[in-house]
Amino acid sequence: MINIQTDRLNIKPTHKNCWSIFDQQDDTLIGKLFFRNHWFNIILKPQSLRLGVATEASYGLMKAINSEKYMAKSSIPHAQQFLKELGFEPKNKHFEVTIEQLQQPDLYQSLNHKLGIDTEQLNNPKYHTTAQLVDSDVDCFQRPTKLHPKANQAWQSMKQSANKDGVNLQLVSAFRSMGYQAGIIQMKIDQGQILQEILQTNAAPGHSQHHTGCAIDITSDDFEPLSESFENSPAFDWLQNHAADHGFTMSYPRDNDQGIIYEPWHWCYAIR
Numbered sequence: 001m002i003n004i005q006t007d008r009l010n011i012k013p014t015h016k017n018c019w020s021i022f023d024q025q026d027d028t029l030i031g032k033l034f035f036r037n038h039w040f041n042i043i044l045k046p047q048s049l050r051l052g053v054a055t056e057a058s059y060g061l062m063k064a065i066n067s068e069k070y071m072a073k074s075s076i077p078h079a080q081q082f083l084k085e086l087g088f089e090p091k092n093k094h095f096e097v098t099i100e101q102l103q104q105p106d107l108y109q110s111l112n113h114k115l116g117i118d119t120e121q122l123n124n125p126k127y128h129t130t131a132q133l134v135d136s137d138v139d140c141f142q143r144p145t146k147l148h149p150k151a152n153q154a155w156q157s158m159k160q161s162a163n164k165d166g167v168n169l170q171l172v173s174a175f176r177s178m179g180y181q182a183g184i185i186q187m188k189i190d191q192g193q194i195l196q197e198i199l200q201t202n203a204a205p206g207h208s209q210h211h212t213g214c215a216i217d218i219t220s221d222d223f224e225p226l227s228e229s230f231e232n233s234p235a236f237d238w239l240q241n242h243a244a245d246h247g248f249t250m251s252y253p254r255d256n257d258q259g260i261i262y263e264p265w266h267w268c269y270a271i272r
């Protein structure tokens with residue numbers, strides 16, 4: 001029985017044939033893995049579904065156990081898809097993979113490759129996709145949003161606190177997946193824009209702080225979303241004085257050393 005560490009997860013043996021999956025960021029238990037006699041099973045909490053957690057945990061465990069073959073059963077299309085990404089092949093009534101066939105899916109490389117982005121040339125930092133998400137507010141465009149559970153809690157309390165001071169805070173954008181980020185860039189390419197120019201305003205997949213589920217873009221009544229004029233709003237003034245009390249800091253102040261434009265609207269929660 002071994003402790004396994006992947007990019008985002010700590011996987012610890014609980015008892016024989018069973019491992020618990022913890023989010024490295026905040027030590028929350030997010031799922032369980034079972035492996036016995038070549039059979040393989042994974043169960044995740046709802047907040048960790050469809051974030052690549054199953055793939056990452058399964059690959060990490062299978063590599064560490066290093067059994068000659070693995071068998072899994074699932075009738076759920078999404079789960080079947082994830083098994084295929086790992087190299088599992090459909091047999092009669094189950095899926096099977098040998099240790100040689102096992103593949104580590106790499107969404108980061110495949111998305112960037114598809115867009116023609118050379119990741120070696122990117123200077124801005126890389127961010128992991130959060131391993132947990134919950135529903136948050138509808139944004140100022142009436143779209144549903146998601147945040148890391150702890151970031152959402154902090155955002156709700158910050159918003160209420162601002163409200164008590166007569167200040168209105170609204171979300172413009174919260175969590176964005178690597179796939180969503182790739183979609184934005186692809187759309188601009190299709191419209192005829194040049195990749196180098198697009199990358200000056202849109203981070204490459206894997207390089208947006210919004211992947212963490214802790215970054216939010218904020219606006220307020222009567223201010224245009226994602227505009228520098230937000231710095232003249234009472235909301236911005238309030239944030240500068242109180243956001244830190246709620247765990248939020250402005251990621252990109254004027255002349256930041258990350259080389260990113262001034263974004264008075266973009267704030268990020270630090271998980272403690």
Ligand SMILES: [Zn+2]
Binds near residue numbers: 173265266
């Ligand atoms: Zn932002």
